[in-house]
Amino acid sequence: MGKPFSVNINRFDPYKTFRFLIYFGTSTTPVAAMSKATALKRSSDVIEYKEAGNMIIRKGLGRTKYEPITLERGLTHDNDFEQWANAAQVLDTGAPQQSLKELRRDIAIILQNEQGQPVYRYKVYRCWVSEYQALPDLDAGANAIAIEHIKxxxxxxxRDKSVTEPNQAG
Structure with a gap:
């Protein structure tokens, strides 16, 4: 990525969700035809405990879990989704189809402003494909595009805090 941007303190409108890019691993090319990515979500367990002689129940921080992210795109000849999903596929040989080092990858999710400039960047660590849909339901009477998805x-x-909105002034 280029230089970090300065913050636009005059912005009041929230960002739109339709301008984003997804990068797999160390690739400098975004994944083709991306149409949807589910929310980044994490939650932490609450541990309740009581101290001796105190009637108040205290709450402490427990384990944190990160929800899966589903990526969807229109079906194209780009095979990034399929190759990554195949890294975890075990056929009748009893071994993964590809090297285990290809199983986990970091990804980057970049939200862009209306001018196509990056304003938020998130790094997601050690991702692996737990679900792959190669084709949607096929229906000759439907009027829809073919979507593939990975979970x-x-x-x-x-969040990569070096990326913020460019200053719109001037």
């Missing part, structure tokens, strides 16, 4: 389990994510 990514992950070991957590964080």
């Amino acid at each position: 990514l389990e992950n070991d957590g994510w964080e």
Whole structure:
């Protein structure tokens, strides 16, 4: 990525959700034909405990879990989804079809402003494909595009704070 941007303190409108890019691993090319990505979500368990001699129940922080992320796109000849999903596929040989080092990848999710400039970037760590849909339901009477999707389990994510909205003034 280029230089970090300065923050536009004059912005009041929220960002739109339709301008985003997804990158797999260290690729410098975004994944083709992306149409949808589910929300980044995490939750932490609450541990309740009581101290001796105190009637108040205290609450402590327990384990944190990260929800899977589902990526959808129109079916094209780009085979990024299929190759990654095949890394976890075990056929009758009893071994994964591809190298286990290809199983887990980091991804980057970049939200863009209306001008196509990056304003938020999230790094998602050690993702692997737990579900792959190669084709949707096929219906000769329907008027829809073919969508494929992958569901990514992950070991957590964080915001890259070096990316902020460019200053729109001037």
